[in-house]
Amino acid sequence: MDYQFKDIEQKWQQFWAENKTFRAENKTSKPKYYVLDMFPYPSGAGLHVGHPLGYIASDIFARYKRLKGFNVLHPMGYDSFGLPAEQYAIQTGQHPSITTEANIATYRRQLDQIGFSFDWEREVRTSSPDYYKWTQWIFMQLFNSYYDKDTDKAESIAKLVAHFEANGSAGISAVCDEEILSFTAEEWKAMSEQQQQAELLKYRLTYLRESTVNWCPALGTVLANDEVKDGFSERGGYPVEQKKMMQWSMRITAYAQRLLEGLDTIDWPEPLKEMQRNWIGKSVGASVKFPFDKTTQHSTLTTNYIEVFTTRVDTIFGVSFLVIAPEHELVAELTTPGQKGDIDAYIAQTKNKSELDRMADTKTVSGAFTGSYVTNPLNGDKIPVWIADYVLAGYGTGAVMAVPSGDQRDYLFAKHFNLPIVPIIDIQKIDDEADPTKEGKYINSDFMNGLGYKEGTAAVIAKLEELGAGKAKVNFRMRDAIFGRQRYWGEPVPVYFKGDLPYLIDERHLPLLLPEIDKYLPTESGEPPLGRATDWKHPEGEYELSTMPGWAGSSWYWYRYMDAHNDKEFASREAIEYWKDVDLYIGGSEHATGHLLYSRFWNKFLKDIGKVVEEEPFKKLINQGMIQGRSNFVYRLIDDEGRGTNTFVSHGLIKGYKTSPLHVDVNIVENDVLNLNKFKAWRDDFAEAEFILENGKYICGVEVEKMSKSKFNVVNPDDLIARYGADTLRMYEMFLGPLEQSKPWNTNGIEGVFKFLRKFWRLFHDAEWNFNVSNEAPTKAELKSLHKIIKKVEEDIERFSFNTSVSSFMIAVNELTDLKCNKRAILQDLVVVLAPYAPHICEELWVLLGNPAGSISTAAYPKFNPDYLVEDEFSYPVSINGKMKTNVSLSLTMETTDIETAILANPDVQKYLDGKTPKKLIVVKGRIVNIVI
Numbered sequence: 001m002d003y004q005f006k007d008i009e010q011k012w013q014q015f016w017a018e019n020k021t022f023r024a025e026n027k028t029s030k031p032k033y034y035v036l037d038m039f040p041y042p043s044g045a046g047l048h049v050g051h052p053l054g055y056i057a058s059d060i061f062a063r064y065k066r067l068k069g070f071n072v073l074h075p076m077g078y079d080s081f082g083l084p085a086e087q088y089a090i091q092t093g094q095h096p097s098i099t100t101e102a103n104i105a106t107y108r109r110q111l112d113q114i115g116f117s118f119d120w121e122r123e124v125r126t127s128s129p130d131y132y133k134w135t136q137w138i139f140m141q142l143f144n145s146y147y148d149k150d151t152d153k154a155e156s157i158a159k160l161v162a163h164f165e166a167n168g169s170a171g172i173s174a175v176c177d178e179e180i181l182s183f184t185a186e187e188w189k190a191m192s193e194q195q196q197q198a199e200l201l202k203y204r205l206t207y208l209r210e211s212t213v214n215w216c217p218a219l220g221t222v223l224a225n226d227e228v229k230d231g232f233s234e235r236g237g238y239p240v241e242q243k244k245m246m247q248w249s250m251r252i253t254a255y256a257q258r259l260l261e262g263l264d265t266i267d268w269p270e271p272l273k274e275m276q277r278n279w280i281g282k283s284v285g286a287s288v289k290f291p292f293d294k295t296t297q298h299s300t301l302t303t304n305y306i307e308v309f310t311t312r313v314d315t316i317f318g319v320s321f322l323v324i325a326p327e328h329e330l331v332a333e334l335t336t337p338g339q340k341g342d343i344d345a346y347i348a349q350t351k352n353k354s355e356l357d358r359m360a361d362t363k364t365v366s367g368a369f370t371g372s373y374v375t376n377p378l379n380g381d382k383i384p385v386w387i388a389d390y391v392l393a394g395y396g397t398g399a400v401m402a403v404p405s406g407d408q409r410d411y412l413f414a415k416h417f418n419l420p421i422v423p424i425i426d427i428q429k430i431d432d433e434a435d436p437t438k439e440g441k442y443i444n445s446d447f448m449n450g451l452g453y454k455e456g457t458a459a460v461i462a463k464l465e466e467l468g469a470g471k472a473k474v475n476f477r478m479r480d481a482i483f484g485r486q487r488y489w490g491e492p493v494p495v496y497f498k499g500d501l502p503y504l505i506d507e508r509h510l511p512l513l514l515p516e517i518d519k520y521l522p523t524e525s526g527e528p529p530l531g532r533a534t535d536w537k538h539p540e541g542e543y544e545l546s547t548m549p550g551w552a553g554s555s556w557y558w559y560r561y562m563d564a565h566n567d568k569e570f571a572s573r574e575a576i577e578y579w580k581d582v583d584l585y586i587g588g589s590e591h592a593t594g595h596l597l598y599s600r601f602w603n604k605f606l607k608d609i610g611k612v613v614e615e616e617p618f619k620k621l622i623n624q625g626m627i628q629g630r631s632n633f634v635y636r637l638i639d640d641e642g643r644g645t646n647t648f649v650s651h652g653l654i655k656g657y658k659t660s661p662l663h664v665d666v667n668i669v670e671n672d673v674l675n676l677n678k679f680k681a682w683r684d685d686f687a688e689a690e691f692i693l694e695n696g697k698y699i700c701g702v703e704v705e706k707m708s709k710s711k712f713n714v715v716n717p718d719d720l721i722a723r724y725g726a727d728t729l730r731m732y733e734m735f736l737g738p739l740e741q742s743k744p745w746n747t748n749g750i751e752g753v754f755k756f757l758r759k760f761w762r763l764f765h766d767a768e769w770n771f772n773v774s775n776e777a778p779t780k781a782e783l784k785s786l787h788k789i790i791k792k793v794e795e796d797i798e799r800f801s802f803n804t805s806v807s808s809f810m811i812a813v814n815e816l817t818d819l820k821c822n823k824r825a826i827l828q829d830l831v832v833v834l835a836p837y838a839p840h841i842c843e844e845l846w847v848l849l850g851n852p853a854g855s856i857s858t859a860a861y862p863k864f865n866p867d868y869l870v871e872d873e874f875s876y877p878v879s880i881n882g883k884m885k886t887n888v889s890l891s892l893t894m895e896t897t898d899i900e901t902a903i904l905a906n907p908d909v910q911k912y913l914d915g916k917t918p919k920k921l922i923v924v925k926g927r928i929v930n931i932v933i
Helices: 005-019 052-067 083-092 096-113 129-143 157-167 185-190 193-200 252-265 270-280 313-318 337-350 355-360 408-417 453-467 557-562 573-579 595-608 651-656 676-682 717-724 726-735 747-762 780-798 802-818 824-834 839-848 896-905 907-913
Strands: 032-037 071-073 145-148 153-156 206-216 221-223 241-250 282-291 305-310 321-324 368-375 382-387 399-402 470-476 495-498 501-504 582-587 618-623 627-638 644-649 659-664 690-692 701-705 873-880 883-891 920-924 928-932
Touching: 005 096, 005 717, 005 726, 005 839, 032 052, 032 557, 032 573, 052 071, 052 582, 052 726, 052 780, 083 096, 096 717, 129 145, 129 206, 129 501, 129 595, 145 157, 153 157, 153 595, 157 185, 157 193, 193 501, 252 270, 252 282, 252 595, 270 595, 282 313, 282 453, 305 313, 305 321, 305 399, 313 453, 321 408, 337 368, 337 382, 399 408, 453 470, 557 573, 595 618, 627 651, 644 651, 717 726, 717 747, 726 747, 726 802, 726 839, 747 802, 747 839, 780 802, 780 824, 802 824, 824 839, 873 896, 873 907, 883 896, 883 907, 896 907, 896 920, 896 928
Parallel strands: 032 071, 032 582, 321 382, 582 618, 644 690, 873 928
Antiparallel strands: 145 153, 206 221, 206 241, 282 305, 282 368, 282 470, 321 399, 368 382, 495 501, 627 644, 627 659, 627 701, 873 883, 920 928
């Protein structure tokens, strides 16, 4: 029977499900291998052909590793909390869980029909209470921990309390807030519980503080930086403003150095590691205190200086103004009455720009003068204080010392506002190349004159320390992670409040369940949606009304897969010690500074408290490229008055007409030829469309763009599987190009892969499609063809070069077809080699070949034998009088005299000699033969 892919694929998908073929054991004698995909958010649109790319690659690798004798864990689940389901709930009133459940059902159906070897018994959903119970538990451990600089790890908050009780704050070296109290043991014991808890909150790894956030009024929630683009929310396109709010934060900055060092221990793409290094942004420099000038004497000032962090403290004598962030806590205090209007207007303007936009905009010059001054601690110069949006409140101290003679942005600012530009070295270029390490020696003070960069920097720091005005310091660009969202559809924070202070709920009461509410909007008084809950109150206070951000549940999920149904702990010690970490992780590079950074942070924390055994969660990471859409266009004829008509001109003819291009649904286009009837039925206004054709066809235009519903270029895998089968789709996605590269989707090429699988099926059948495999011994040529593909595929999979394997399979099948090979010894091994790529057809052939009942997954990958690739014959090109006439195949073991005899006896050579006796016979063994007559 011909290749009946529909029946075959349904049969084996059912077999895998019923027999739990891909179940992983938590302890076996086999070596372990953990293959993980970044799990999806289940959207209502389902999968398009771009989504499975990474899943197919990981599945090929997982299936290959099983054939190589590994116990493979290859799980799948759903990142099922999120804003889209909540927005749909707001619009329809339907509970997000209902939408999420329906979307998951669609995803599961689509994933199953592609034939993935997932261990579905370990499925997780971040929105399930039995999962988020443990997300809440991890939050509680973070709340009950602080970071000890001496031990360089997280420690129990109880250890900190014990130190306070015995020694007060003396001798504590911890990552904490800037403003902490200094006290003795007796003073600590004399504090009220409220005072003690308020002080401990300054040390906890998760804590409350007022933060500048991306606030989206239309969505009623805080957004992460990657959820904001050009001042608008990614979802919905609503305006986003900067706003100060009391927010939960996580002290990821405590792990900054370890996060940097860990990058050197993992096999990740270098560009992604560099993104993380830049995001963490380690800078070595100095902090400097600029005291307020005597003219700045506002009674409300809570400090007498502005502190800045700088990597170029050597340029301090070139400071001509200070710039602080518009959100800086001292702005209101420093603003004089005469400048208040300018300051207020500028702050209002800044609220409309996200932090990413502010960092990216290097050309716009804007700012406002506060009216106040500070003094340079080293020479007493009076320095004006400005605000500008290129300074961020959360980076460093939220203030910078501006040196226009050494920094391009400061220079442009100074020129724009007519501020002084003070030279600091003896040869000065007022441009972005100014650099004291290249330009000369310092000239500004007695203790710096004549010094170079290194000596000058050391001298300034020493002087600042002597004056108590500064010190050497290491700073990180990365800020503590905001950990709260004013949403409903997220994990409740397991906290209640007594007064203004947070307390953890009892661990026995986990999970703290999401309550039912009447609407999914903020309350009329502006509280988050959870403020609508009735009868949802802790016996001792009010619950936290914010929920956790989307990244909470995805920051530890790989551990839950290890022991998915454990109700006593997030995963057993036995399971964690067996699986340890993820050997191969595949997902998008867009998560570089979000999920991947937070996951590494949580993993290091769990290692610190003894719950996991590895410092890094993901040994090897591969970023799959994006499959881009291949858009098609039709061209509407424009009349003389500039109006669109209902006539459409074929692409090859548009130069002769005035037209307007329109995206057209790629599903009604085949090989760029428009199906005219389907086009007329596509939209009501096209029902009477007329066409100007070329050669009787309407040829569409083509452009590669992002795959998007708005561009009508989304290709549904369901349609392709119905037409060609899952094995064809799997192989074609790999065939498109290297895994890590982006490439355009082109349905036109899938037919070739389908024909290949039919040709492969044909090897096992006779002309009437009867199964026909011989037990005869294979020939040398057949063995050579087989072992070439065994070696090639093994090498390709190990280096994740899946596209080249597909090409090699095609070559191998063509060779075996030409050899008319139907030998069991060849075809059985070939089936095993192809199985990771096209598992359904290979399972069917494995059974037809008479193998014991079960799955090909339990087979062993064939062993490559290099002897079969050793060339023992050579086809000698034979030239007569310098002109190549024929080829003669001879054994490479023949001696030269035997080669000469065989060549002269060859009938073709005899024909060209035409009875003449050669004057000379030249043999270069293994290369050529030349006859001179």
